[in-house]
Amino acid sequence: MGHLMILATCSLNQWALDFEGNLERILESIRVAKQRGATLRVGPELEITGYGCFDHFLEGDTYLHSWEMLGKILEFEEARDMLLDIGMPVSHKNVKYNCRVIIHNCKILLIRPKMFLANDGNYREMRYFTAWSPARYIEDYYLPRIIRNVTGQTVVPIGDAVVSTIDTCIGVELCEELFTPNSPHISMGLDGVEIITNSSGSHHELRKLYRRIDLIKEATLKSGGVYLYSNQQGCDGDRLYYDGCALIAINGQIIAQGSQFSLKDVEVITATIDIEDxxxxxxxxxxxxxxxxxxxxxxxKASIALSSEKINFKPHFSPTKPIKEHYHTPEQEIAFGPACWLWDYLRRSKTSGFFLPLSGGVDSCATAVIVHSMCRLVVEAASNGDTQVIMDMRKIIGEKEDSDYIPxxxxxxxxxxFHTCYMGTVNSSKETRERAKKLANxxxxxxIDMNMDSIVSSVCTVFNLVTNKAPRFRIDGGTDAENLALQNVQARLRMVLSYLFAQLLPWVRNKTGSLLVLGSSNVDECLRGYLTKYDCSSADINPIGAxxxxxxxxxxxxxxxEFGIPILDEFLKATPTAELEPFTHEYIQSDEADMGMTYDELSIFGKLRKIERCGPFSMFSKLVHEWGTKLRPEEVFRFQNNGLT
Incomplete structure (x- = not known):
């Protein structure tokens, strides 16, 4: 008896530089954790400032306001008798660090800087922060006056240390440190640390959650211990989506898991553990x-016991049982991740909705269906009484007569x-026009449905007047340069029209505001370069860009x-085509023919280049083995060159 403790971790939807809003969400998470009997609460990485502050992390104001917010957390009455792990940037000896601040009863116990910074892919932490070194080294940090007045402290320790409570020992592992080969949890576990906290700003990536959970399970299975994982949730004003999914594990088993895709601003999960386990x-x-x-x-040393007699001697009170961790399929991840991100981006942008050029092809179709998924999530959240979603939704629609509106x-x-437009030309087919209309309905x-031939003709006429030359398509005897230019002018004019309609369609409908333009260019085409610069791939945001x-x-x-949209079957059966060239009985433009490879083959290039980081030679070596049964090495070489140009 006497070894049970309730621990809490959370996912918060923090906004870059929204200090007061971020503070309120932090306090709410502390309030919920306290109500559930937790004695330790862990929050996301850089939760006071928001993770996506970029070069604002180089500004002194960001650090000043962070201390101001921390002072309010220290004074928060409901935070008493709890150990709190708070994330914020800290400047020490004019060096900037990404830190965790461990506090208890209006005192700062430890400032723990991040030791291994994320600096590849989407992350550039070394631009803003310095990694703490060496391991197990601490020194004095002199607190700013605004904190001295609150805590009565002048100096607190900063560095790589752990916190020893009356009944256990706690260590910090910050985001990227979990993914490094020699993670701090190994050495901390060997030194008797029993509870590891991890505060992250980990973005959503297809199939990434498997790796995250596997690492946490492995850390606690091999070393033993409790692991509390907290993560940022939402877009943070950035083009990344942080997917939450707070976790609590013990000895290789998950015992609590939060939602991965949610419209909630604050989500707290708790678990009861027996430290004797x-x-x-x-x-x-x-x-x-x-x-x-x-x-x-x-x-x-911290003068707090995380275990409590209130629960240890309560009849029938037992540790939280292990659960089977939940994973979404990749298809569900696409349905929910970008949808949550779109909603978060929309409400923060203070615009009135979205505009999408709907072509009748798979890519713009997928973008439209993701927006549909977003609408479903909003309706579901509103029907469940989510006051934040309802308030944001009413601000977006901006109709005073619908002040009580709930979708x-x-x-x-x-x-x-949501506004869509089919921008057809003489090269567009009846089939794509009809598919777009049916999906919209x-x-x-x-x-809206429009033909833009007169606009294309006008631009070509201007070119003819200036140069006395009239470009022709290839089937009319034109050169490759003429053929490509005539295709690109159609695509680029669609971008110009998209922004015009995005600005004025709300006005046309007697509404206020403007719309965000959505792009619909997939990652394969971006890698291959199969797109027109500044066409519909140019947009405010692109939900399918990765x-x-x-x-x-x-x-x-x-x-x-899943959504009951049978028209989608027609999109799947259609041949992918840009419809920018005239079609005849003998010739219909095809994306795969234009690229010189299928999308299946293109996806292999993408994996080798982005995931396995292959250069041309190593890619050729792998493709020789991959395709050796159907292509000779010289054919692979020619094919590869075609794919990389």
């Missing part, structure tokens, strides 16, 4: 042999905020049944 798990003699040789961490139908809501968006064509097609097939 950790000690029992660590009873193997081989661990003891390594532990006696482990270097020690400086221990910061009940995704199609009706889509008609208010099915999901309920406000749809998704391959193959994954998009699987998503469309999933949405056909």
């Amino acid at each position: 950790v000690r029992s798990h660590r009873g193997m003699s081989s661990r003891g042999m390594q532990a006696v040789n482990a270097n020690s961490y400086h221990r910061i 009940t139908d995704p199609k009706e809501f889509a008609n208010r905020i 099915t999901i309920g968006c406000y749809h 998704i391959s064509k193959n994954d998009l097609r699987k998503f469309i097939d999933y949405a056909k049944n």
